[in-house]
Amino acid sequence: MKKQLLSAALVALLASPVLAQNLAVVNGKPVPSSRVKALQQQIEASGRAVTPEIMAQIKEELIAREVFMQEAKKRGLDGSDDYKNQLELARQTLLIRQLFTEFQKKNPITDADIKAEYDKYVAANAGKEYRARHILVEKEDEAKALIADIKKGAKFEDLAKKLSKDPGSGANGGDLDWAAAGSYVAEFSAAMVKLDKGQMTDTPVKTQFGFHIIRVDDVRDAQLPKLEEVRPQIAQQLQQQKLSAYQEGLRSKAKIQ
Template sequence: MKNNNLKKFLKGMTLPIVATLWLVGCSNSNNSSMIASVNGEEITEDELNETLTTQYGTEVLDTLITNKIIELEAKELGVSVSEEELQKEYDEYASRYGGEDALLELLDSYGMDVDDVKKDMETYLLTFKVMEDDLGITEEEIKTYFEENKETYGKAAEVEASHILVEDETTAQEVIDKLNAGGDFAELAKEYSTDTANNEDGGNLGYFGTGEMAEAFETAAFAMEVGEVSSEPVETEYGFHIIKVTDKIEGKEAVFDEVKDTVYQDLLAAKVNEQYSTWVTEKMSEYDIVNKLTD
């Protein structure tokens, strides 16, 4: 569910850029100074502002009106977003871009900063708070949603393994013979493995679940015991693997009482995404809205 929420939020992330340009344009509507030229032919600020308003003005203004409604609804309900909630959302968002430095670099390329993002995030989080009471999610709905998505909340079995990947079976058997003679797996991975992504790290692949590796490799790894090295090479489309299993995590079925809060938040997110447009339309009919772009 989180991915759907993120997509919705990301779609709105570009709006502050356009909104800023449009609002700046409105505030300087009497300024016709040149901002570009082609062979001496001027392009003025007025032309830019008119184009931005024509192409984006309605969409951006609708967004600003909606945000204002959410703000007013929040005041009426007495709800707000705490600094802790905002920071948590920001940290989660940054992690999806590989950390804050990567996010800041991206924002800078769009002419945005952290304040722009956090303002959007605050509105995003407020939307959930103001719609929550209207949605009236029941205990029965939460349980039904849990049963329908039970696998999502369980812990899938995982294996931690390393491998030595070679091109042919003869080389694979040579490596196995050296391992049987007491050779060190990590050192042999550095010497023989063609998987340059991890051979210098002893062939370490980390943890993986089902459906993440080539089928033959996965089947062999899950069938092995911790500390075991494959006695025969495992062939996949990538070549021949010698596998060493270093750890296993057993799968665990989800228990409703242990994940109830998470299930509720996911169900809330699903309902907000599903009913958001209808909710906004209904709220707009309750407010005295003046829109000079469409009126």
């Protein structure tokens, strides 16, 4: 009979509003259950799923924090200047984060915004792409000699591997992969776009890097990603731009002495 009464009392206690509102009571001080939810939301916001194991860790962490906080206060550490300064910085960080979160909620990026930005990207990058190779050397005479050797039958790729001063492409026979003309410095680009498929420059092309021998292996229409493939990146970019403009606006209106 006594065991039954004790069990009934324990069930009633666990179901009481006090324990429902608190995770635990540490040295007489309640640890609100709302802290569990707050920490859970932080973890979920970082992209991690809150499994039962992680939930158990959250609860243990919050209880441990309360134990440590009580000890720190007992030692008077909450009255130190260092603590107060760090507390103020943390308060500012949280408030600023809330400010920016509220702004982004009230100023969302629309599908029309994303489509307009994508159209600008397409307009700026449409056109031709070139699969080119080059050999980079320091002196014009050296470049002229290599052009003569290639015209006599020397293999462009072998000379690039052996003599090109561009370590990135030289190891690949001078291959620069597919790229738009605008990806290169102006002198290089101007010479390259004049070449037909399979054609090589007859004279060295001088740039800030040295002297180039350029060969175009192929030309194609620009291969641009579809809107849906880049939608998340465009949305993130636009959101950051809008937030940056908001921040700059607030700073410009502030009276700073």
